[in-house]
Amino acid sequence: MSQWRQLARDGLWFNNPVLVQLLGLCPLLAVSSSVVNALGLAIATLLVMVGASTAISLIRRQVPNAVRLPAFVMVIAAFVTCTELLMAAYAYPLYQVLGIFIPLIVTNCAILGRADAFASRQPVLPAAIDGLMMGLGFGAVLVLLGALRELLGQGTLFSNMSLLFGPGAANWQLTIVDGYQFLFFVLPPGAFFVAGMLIALKNVIDQRGAARARPAAAAPRTDRRVRVTGTIK
């Protein structure tokens, strides 16, 4: 069971696609202006990630090494097309809001990265779990970013949730500050800023945790600053 736990810990925290690997930033920054947009894209990405990881693991022995990347992209594109059609069928208003960013999930390098680095070398079950955990890790940061930007930008939370959950969700909006608007956080620069702050926050939490784990064996302070976002395994 420890293998599953390791996969979960990596996907959600220690090797988080956004906070550590810094992959898939284009959709992350473009679509995270509100909770509903972020949640919509997070679910779509999660579906693609689980499906693509599973399928790529299944065909891993049949794909020649030389053409593996084009083959993986084709598999991912197939799942993206399925997801796009599903969203058009069941969440059409959100489908219209997200627009080009749904087909662009194909180019989300977090998905191709996991496909090549993990799914193409592992049996089906670990690959599927890894896809699920990486998708959840990506989605969690995406939704958190969306919530922070919606709160800081417009002073609301969960506005327009009816786009995703139907008319019943129309009154879910929480207005924290009335009549407030700070356009910087709604516009793309705000996404870079908040994402940077989240990465910094994760690093602080990691450092605190490491310091608590071994307070006596403090490493000597040096100026080594090769990677600033953790270590990729």
Added chain:
Amino acid sequence: MSMMHASQVSSGIAAAVPPTANLMRWVIVATLPGIATMSYLFGLGVLSNVLLAIIFGLAFEAGVLRLRQRPLRPALNDSSALVTGVLLGVSLPPASPWWLIAVGMMAAIVVGKQLYGGLGHNPFNPAMVGYALLLVSFPTHMTLWSPPQELFPADLGAQIAGTLPTSQLDSMSGATPLDAFKHKGSTVLASEFWATNPLPDGTLSAWRWAALAWLAGGVLLLVKRIISWHIPVAMLGSMLVLATLFYISDPSHFASPMFHLLTGAALFGAFFIATDPVSAASSRRGKLIYGAGIGALVIIIRTFGGYPDAVAFAVLLMNLCVPLLDLYSVPRPTGQQKATPEERRP
């Protein structure tokens, strides 16, 4: 740092490099004519902006230094936060509400300067980081410039407290000359536009007087050798050339070169913003390219872009080019082979 004073070194005079605090204090002295003139013309709201910006600037600087566990005294004594406050304060519309100034100074000092490592490590001009953030975030507040008015405007307190309703703000403030000209409409000829007296009385002359006061302060900086002539001359020169070309090609649609230089932030920006020793290019050739780039961008954005004035965006864009400019414009010592960029890299 050595490149900053290349002129003194190359002429064989080992001039003492003035300490940062001294430099910053002369910059503040040089802003006094501009601040005094603008306060006289646009009311004490200009002065309240500057004072509030300085207070917030020092407070944020002290707060971040405390969080970073750095000594407070040297950083606060070098007056750089003071200068940032003055520069942002005069850039904002007079009598801006306190929260607008606080947000701007927070972006300038905390994000624009301290997050990069403090004075000397910031790639962007901190005051312009704050200004650009405010302009993008609060366009309604940032484009309301009051027309020239008496020294003590009514409602000054309410404006600063931010309790005045927007409708009343709208009625008391108007567009800047650049803003008005930009929105004259493409079918209106320039001569027709000016014939309609589009601005409240005295607006144009007020902006000209303010520009001349900044020019006076800039000349003081030049005389005291706080700044070199390269950046201001290159920036104003490229503005003049480009604006003249546009104006000659179609005087009925493009603004005259004098209009470009004497309204808006051209002279203020050329002497006080673009010359920031940290974020500007440092070699002489680099400074000329840097200044000319700012001037060209200002005219291009003013003429074709979405914003009426563009000094902040132009300076920030050219700040981005500074590492490249410094790499490729290092002067070659006499008798030495031309170095490749790789060899120049420290």
